Amino acid sequence: MKKDKPLSPHIQIYRPQLTSVLSILHRVTGLTLVMLSFCISAWLLTGVYGPEYYQDYIAILSHPLMRPFSFLALFAFFYHLFNGLRHLLWDTGWGLDLKTAYKTGWSVVALSIGLTLIFWISF
Amino acid sequence: MDLMKTPRSLGPAREGPSHWWHQRISSIALAPLGLWFVISLVFHPDLKTYDGFQAWMTKPTHCIALLLLVLSLFYHGYLGLQVIIEDYIHHCLTRITLLLSAKFACIAGAVSSIFCVFKLALSS
Numbered sequence: 310m311k312k313d314k315p316l317s318p319h320i321q322i323y324r325p326q327l328t329s330v331l332s333i334l335h336r337v338t339g340l341t342l343v344m345l346s347f348c349i350s351a352w353l354l355t356g357v358y359g360p361e362y363y364q365d366y367i368a369i370l371s372h373p374l375m376r377p378f379s380f381l382a383l384f385a386f387f388y389h390l391f392n393g394l395r396h397l398l399w400d401t402g403w404g405l406d407l408k409t410a411y412k413t414g415w416s417v418v419a420l421s422i423g424l425t426l427i428f429w430i431s432f
Numbered sequence: 433m434d435l436m437k438t439p440r441s442l443g444p445a446r447e448g449p450s451h452w453w454h455q456r457i458s459s460i461a462l463a464p465l466g467l468w469f470v471i472s473l474v475f476h477p478d479l480k481t482y483d484g485f486q487a488w489m490t491k492p493t494h495c496i497a498l499l500l501l502v503l504s505l506f507y508h509g510y511l512g513l514q515v516i517i518e519d520y521i522h523h524c525l526t527r528i529t530l531l532l533s534a535k536f537a538c539i540a541g542a543v544s545s546i547f548c549v550f551k552l553a554l555s556s
Contacts, residue, residue: 336512336516339509339512339516340512340513340516342509343509343512343513343538346505346506346509346538346541347537347541349502349505349545350502350541350542350544350545350548353544353545353548353549353552354544354548356482356485356486356489356548356552357547357548357551357552359482360482360483363482363485364481364482367479367480367481371480383470386466386470390463390466390467393459393463394463396459397456397459397460400456428470428474431474431475432473432474
């Protein structure tokens, strides 16, 4: 059996930075959005199965207890969208210096929270 | 610097850049499509009732946009899942199983959605 090779501590040692936190958040929101994609498939299926199923599905999504989750879902979408655009800008070579990365990083967070609130309140 | 641009060999997988590029292409497609979809879900009163939803689904632009969304979404999603699984799962058999499951699940999700769009668009 292959022996487990020891790993130096990293998460307990390194101070979280905007860069690293936003990076892992991009991955986490991406994962969340994959799960939400299946919710979209389910939504379409309820449409095919009939009005009772469709109304029930919409009722669940609109239920007060679901409000925190709809907030998180909208945030996942907007954050992944805006940070995704930031990634695409990086791919062109722009904005990779620390100062710009911090500026764009905070802008992404602000835009994401702002738009999430607008859409969440309207939903 | 130019010596760094051309790879000496393709590496054991013989492929890799295409994954990176396809991820970018699908993300560019998803930006407007995703935004359109979320705006429709939140701001279109039609979609809260079954009759409104049926009426909404008879419009060709909605159906075509939905189809494009579903295809780009599950493709982009699978590419992302692949990276995550490859990053964290080190046990070979578990990794292969998870990768295959993810792939099949995304294909199933996409095919199911495409079927539903056609069924809803063409009925009544």
